[in-house]
Amino acid sequence: MLNINKIHHVAIICSDYEVSKQFYTQIMGFTILAEYYRKERDSYKLDLAVNENYAIELFSFPFPPTRISRPEAAGLRHLAFEVNDIDTTLEWLNKNQISAEPVRIDQFTGKRFTFISDPDGLPIEFYEK
Structure with missing residues (x-):
């Protein structure tokens, strides 16, 4: 191993x-x-x-x-970063003209998360601690 x-x-x-x-x-x-x-x-x-x-x-x-990143293409799906608070994260993104998807709830953990895209369309997830 x-x-x-x-x-x-x-x-x-x-x-x-x-x-x-x-x-x-x-x-x-x-x-x-x-x-x-x-x-x-x-x-x-x-x-x-x-x-x-x-x-x-x-x-x-x-x-x-260019690389296909959505919908559900094979390969890297997304990068995920843990944040303390989704609302604070969304405020920062909005202030900087970065649009985020609607907040979702992880069905297994009950935690909130959302996605944005980097300048090349790479999906980035923010997952609440």
Whole structure:
């Protein structure tokens, strides 16, 4: 059996690096740990932290192909982030002109959650603690 400790990071390829960088740092509030430009690939790599924990690698590549993310396409379904309060999260999103789906209740846990999309349409879930 493998001895996996935790998920180390999630890698995301974006279509517009500056737009996605602004979204993940200014809207999502992630902290930049490091930013690299790889000239040979004409590619940026941005390392982001969630609450001081390395979590996301944001990549740019010239002309990345689009990926189907909805409805229920095979592959990564969504990224989910725990929040203390859905209402406070929705207020922040609304203030920043980010539209969220109506709040739902998890039928198994009774917890509230909602979804938004990142600049490339990747579904992001906010799940109340």
